[in-house]
Amino acid sequence: MIVLGQIGIGAWGRNLLRNFAALSDCAVKTACDKSRAVLEAVKAEYKSEIGCVEDPADIFADDEIEGVVIATLPNTHAQLAIKAMESGKHVFVEKPLAMSAKEGLEIKKAAEKYKKICMVGHILLYHPALVALKKYIGEGSLGHIYYIYSTRVNLGKVRNEENALWSLTSHDISAIMHLIGAFPQHVATSGSSYLRKDIADVVFVDLGFKNDVIAHIHASWLDPHKIRQLTVVGSKKMAVFDDMSAEKLRIYDKGVDQTAGQGSYETFLTLRSGDIFAPKIDTAEPLRIECQEFVDCIEQGRIPLADVDNGIEVLRVLEAAQESLDGGGAKVHVR
Numbered sequence: 001m002i003v004l005g006q007i008g009i010g011a012w013g014r015n016l017l018r019n020f021a022a023l024s025d026c027a028v029k030t031a032c033d034k035s036r037a038v039l040e041a042v043k044a045e046y047k048s049e050i051g052c053v054e055d056p057a058d059i060f061a062d063d064e065i066e067g068v069v070i071a072t073l074p075n076t077h078a079q080l081a082i083k084a085m086e087s088g089k090h091v092f093v094e095k096p097l098a099m100s101a102k103e104g105l106e107i108k109k110a111a112e113k114y115k116k117i118c119m120v121g122h123i124l125l126y127h128p129a130l131v132a133l134k135k136y137i138g139e140g141s142l143g144h145i146y147y148i149y150s151t152r153v154n155l156g157k158v159r160n161e162e163n164a165l166w167s168l169t170s171h172d173i174s175a176i177m178h179l180i181g182a183f184p185q186h187v188a189t190s191g192s193s194y195l196r197k198d199i200a201d202v203v204f205v206d207l208g209f210k211n212d213v214i215a216h217i218h219a220s221w222l223d224p225h226k227i228r229q230l231t232v233v234g235s236k237k238m239a240v241f242d243d244m245s246a247e248k249l250r251i252y253d254k255g256v257d258q259t260a261g262q263g264s265y266e267t268f269l270t271l272r273s274g275d276i277f278a279p280k281i282d283t284a285e286p287l288r289i290e291c292q293e294f295v296d297c298i299e300q301g302r303i304p305l306a307d308v309d310n311g312i313e314v315l316r317v318l319e320a321a322q323e324s325l326d327g328g329g330a331k332v333h334v335r
C-alpha cells in the first residue's frame with residue numbers, strides 16, 4: 001500500500017483526490033490546502049479517512065507518506081516539489097511542471113539527487129484514444145505525418161496568474177511531441193488579452209518540426225464552443241481524436257494518391273475518400289489511469305512516460321512560445 005499526501009484540493013485537485021482515493025493499492029493519508037473552506041469540504045466527503053492540514057510542512061514531515069501529489073497553482077509547483085523530494089517523497093506535479101525551464105531543471109536536479117520519481121500531469125499521454133492513435137502512427141497506418149492541429153477552447157476558468165498559453169497548451173504540446181516523436185525546432189505565437197491586462201485569453205501557436213512537419217494549437221478560455229480535438233493528417237490516412245465525442249478516435253481512409261503518368265515527369269493526383277473507422281477505445285477514465293501510473297511507478301521503481309524531462313521539454317516550448325507572443329508573433333528557435 002503506497003501512502004500519499006496531496007497539496008492543493010481546488011477545482012482540479014478534487015478530481016485527483018477522488019481518483020487516488022479510489023485506487024486499491026494506495027491510500028491518501030493527508031490532504032493539504034491553505035483554504036479552510038476547502039478542507040471542510042474534504043472532511044465532509046471523506047470523513048476521518050483522510051487527515052486535513054493547512055501547512056504542506058506537515059506532509060513533508062510525515063515519514064509514512066511516500067508520494068506527494070501537487071495540484072496548487074503553477075507558480076508554487078517548483079518550490080513544493082523540491083521540498084517534497086528533499087523530505088524523501090516521490091512527486092506527482094500537475095501541469096505545467098513549473099513556470100520556467102530553469103525551475104524545471106531545479107526540480108530535475110532534486111529528483112536525481114534524492115533518487116525520486118517526478119511525474120508531471122500530462123494526462124493526454126495516458127488517454128486510451130491517444131495511446132491508440134500513437135499505435136496507429138507507429139505501425140505506419142497513417143503513413144508519414146504531414147501536419148497536426150489541436151483545438152482546446154471553452155468558456156472556461158479565467159486564470160489570474162498564468163495566461164491561456166501556460167494554462168491550456170501543455171496538454172497539446174506534450175501530445176503533439178509524443179505523436180510526432182520529435183521536439184519542435186521553432187515556434188510562433190499570436191494571441192491577445194481582452195479581459196485582463198497582459199494575460200492572453202486566446203493563443204494560436206504554430207510549431208515547426210524537422211522534415212516540414214508542422215503543428216498548430218488554438219487555445220482559449222473565451223470561446224462559445226467546448227472543443228477538445230486533435231487532427232492528424234498523414235500521407236496515407238487521417239485521424240481525429242475528439243475528447244468530447246462518444247467516438248473518441250476516428251481514422252479516415254482519405255488522402256491524395258500520386259500516380260506516375262506516361263511522360264517521365266508526369267504525375268497524377270487522385271483523391272481517395274474511403275471508409276471511416278472508429279476503433280473501440282478503453283472507456284477507463286484517463287485521470288484514473290494517470291493516477292495508477294504514479295502509484296505503479298513508485299511501487300516498481302519505474303520512470304513514467306510523463307517524467308521530469310518531458311515536463312522540461314514542454315516548458316522549453318512554452319518559454320519560446322511566450323517569447324514569440326511577447327515579440328508580436330515572430331518565429332522563435334526552441335532551445
Ligand SMILES: NC(=O)c1ccc[n+]([C@@H]2O[C@H](COP(=O)([O-])OP(=O)(O)OC[C@H]3O[C@@H](n4cnc5c(N)ncnc54)[C@H](O)[C@@H]3O)[C@@H](O)[C@H]2O)c1
Nearest residue numbers: 008009010011012013032033034035071072074094095096
Ligand atoms: N490536468 C488537467 O486537465 C488540469 C485541469 C485543470 C487544472 N490543472 C492544473 O491543476 C493545478 C491546480 O489548478 P486548479 O484549477 O485546481 O486551481 P485552484 O485555484 O482551483 O486550486 C488550487 C488550490 O491549491 C491551494 N493552494 C495554493 N497554494 C497552496 C499552498 N502553498 N499550500 C496549500 N494549498 C495551496 C488553493 O487554496 C486552492 O484550493 C494547476 O497547475 C492547473 O494547471 C490540470
